[in-house]
Amino acid sequence: MILIQLVNGLMEGMTLFLIASGLTLIFGVTRIINFAHGSLFMLGAFVTYELVPLIGPGTLWGFFAAVLLAGLAVSLLGMLFEMLALRRIYGADGLMQLIVTVALVLILRDVVRMIWGPNSLSVPMPDRLMGALQIGDSYFPLFPIAVFLAGLVVVVAMIWVIYFTRAGILLRAGTDDRGMVALCGVNERLIFTAVFAAGAFLAGLAGGLAAPYGEVNHLLDTTVIVSAFIVCVIGGLGNLYGALAGALLVGLTKAIGVMYFPRLSMVLIFLIMALILIARSMGRQGGTAR
Secondary structure: OHHHHHHHHHHHHHHHHHHHHHHHHHHHHHHOOOOOOHHHHHHHHHHHHHHHHOOOOOOOHHHHHHHHHHHHHHHHHHHHHHHHOOOHOOOHHHHHHHHHHHHHHHHHHHHHHHHOOOOEEEEOOOOOOOOOEEEEOEEHHHHHHHHHHHHHHHHHHHHHHHHHHHHHHHHHHHHHHEEEEOOOOOHHHHHHHHHHHHHHHHHHHHHHHHHHHHOOOHHHHHHHHHHHHHHHHHOOOOOOOHHHHHHHHHHHHHHHHHHHOOOOHHHHHHHHHHHHHHHHHHHHHHHHHH
């Protein structure tokens, strides 16, 4: 039983990483904490719900094609949001950024309720992923394994783009020193838009992958954004590898906590976050003392 919970925890951890990686990439370059990131995740789930019956209901390729298209659709919406709203508040104080991004949360939630209604919806799993994989005497559900492997492919692709392509070099340069990148003649606005589109794509992709494993409703954004921010705090905003480690830690902790401490699973995650923050503060104080 515990092995099955570990598999579920790995799936949830990978889904959280896809959300948190987009959140941390956007913050690393634009210095904006996007509170609407959970809404992009929610939209990815709803768009997948619409596309799966149209592309290939019950088929493996149809599901992943729908998820990919959902990610692209959410990415386009993220680009529009960045160009129409966020460009006007770069450099503004945190309160203005909070107001604009929270306003988008409320707008998207109302739009979702108008289109899909307040009731929860379900996305069917592909037929080939509804079974279980037998290893020895244990049976592991195929869908969480497939989601974890799909997320792993995205992680490898993301690392390759960031560290081995020109776009990744510009991204890392913009994260370290935006002013110097602008002085070198690079279009800073284009970088910001591309980063926001990439972050929105990752959130939409995560929403599509996770859609068959739970209920899809207009409150999905609130439930997921809290965990995503916890992952970013544990891993450090702007730290991609830290986000991966934090996401897997949160996913596994929730899976094991639900099994042994069902009423305290979220409390355990907040406790881990608090301990990490305390350890970091003690490290900074120690460094200053020396």
